[in-house]
Amino acid sequence: MIGLLTFAVAGCGGSSTPAPAPAPEGEATGGGEETVSFDGQLKIGFMAPMTGSEATYGKDMENAAKLAMAEINAKGGVLGKELVMVTGDDACDPQQATAAASKLVSENVVAVVGGYCSGSTLPTVKIYADADIPFVIVAANSTRLIDENVGKAFMINGTGLHQGEKAVELFNRIGAKKLALVHQGDGYSEDLARITQDLWEAAGNEVVAMEVVNKGEQNFSSIVTSIKSKNPDVVYWTAYFADGGLLIKQLRQGGYTGDIVVGDGSNSPQLLEIAGQASEGVYVTTNPLVEYMPVAKEFIDNYKSAYSQEPGPYSALAYDGVYLVADAIERAGSVESAGLIQALADTPEYQGLSGVISFKDDNTLEQSNFVILQAKGGKWELAE
Helix, strand or coil: CHHHHHHHHHHHCCCCCCCCCCCCCCEEECCCCCEEECCCEEEEEEEECCCCCCHHHHHHHHHHHHHHHHHHHHCCCECCEEEEEEEEECCCCHHHHHHHHHHHHHCCCCEEEECCCHHHHHHHHHHHHHCCCCEEECCCCCCHHHHHCCCCEEECCCCHHHHHHHHHHHHHHCCCCEEEEEECCCHHHHHHHHHHHHHHHHCCCEEEEEEECCCCCCCCHHHHHHHHHHCCCEEEECCCHHHHHHHHHHHHHCCCCCEEEECHHHCCHHHHHHHHHHHCCCEEEECCCHHHCHHHHHHHHHHHHHHCCCCCCCHHHHHHHHHHHHHHHHHHCCCCHHHHHHHHHCCCCEEECCEEECECCCCCECCCCCEEEEEECCEEEECC
């Protein structure tokens, strides 16, 4: 825990210097006045969508991970070695993710941080496990990942079960009795829809529709007609923002007046832009955002200074993921895989930017980190 707290001070309560420019190999600058010398490098893999429809999320996550590495390196690195990032682009596509993961393995990374889309993260869990490389999964949260895990992957975002429970809590709060679910058939959105269905029906409520749409769909008229005919109190979209924004707009244009809720894959300002006025009042079940975390003010300032933009919804998780790996290496005293994996499993309760992180026996979070936001005036606001 000592090592983790030391790193946390560097990230949350120390120098406000933003991520420094890349230094020559073997050196790092600490605020422009001091040069830190290193005894070699440690490669950390980072995997997220750098291309494709979810690239905005991926780039934001990469930025946050780079910021964490820069802060750690400015304080002397890990075991005297410089952290170096090797990025793999999974494009939220399982086939490309498989190739990207294999490439990271060939780069001899000591750990991997990342994973946004559950569908593309799923096939990589075995690849890293077979190579004895610990994988800190920072965003992907399908419960299918738990089934694939053989003890070498660690999920620091709440699972689909956590999110389903939060969604049901919201449905009860708004007085809903009849629910319509819409997903895209991928590992993340179908998993969340099925979990939510089971929880909702177990509580004695009714699921009146379970609709499936193709990714990239532009015309939701048949879905809107079907949903309206079944008169649900609430519609829960469990997939991603690009298509979710269009569905919301077309639901309202088609005359649906009930509540609309979206899952964390749609937690983006872009969903609000796509949906326009139709987004007013829409809820989202999501991981905690840095703008609602007092402890994250310095991180936000540093991120904006380094990248000239606001951090996104998964920035805190990506940032925490790097610090967890760094701390585990320090506590293990080496990058030997068995010791590093055990050190991650033994992580004591850590108050990261994203919340308290400690793991159950299945390497998922001990406690849920999900919150509820609501769209008001074109932006998300905390609804609880």
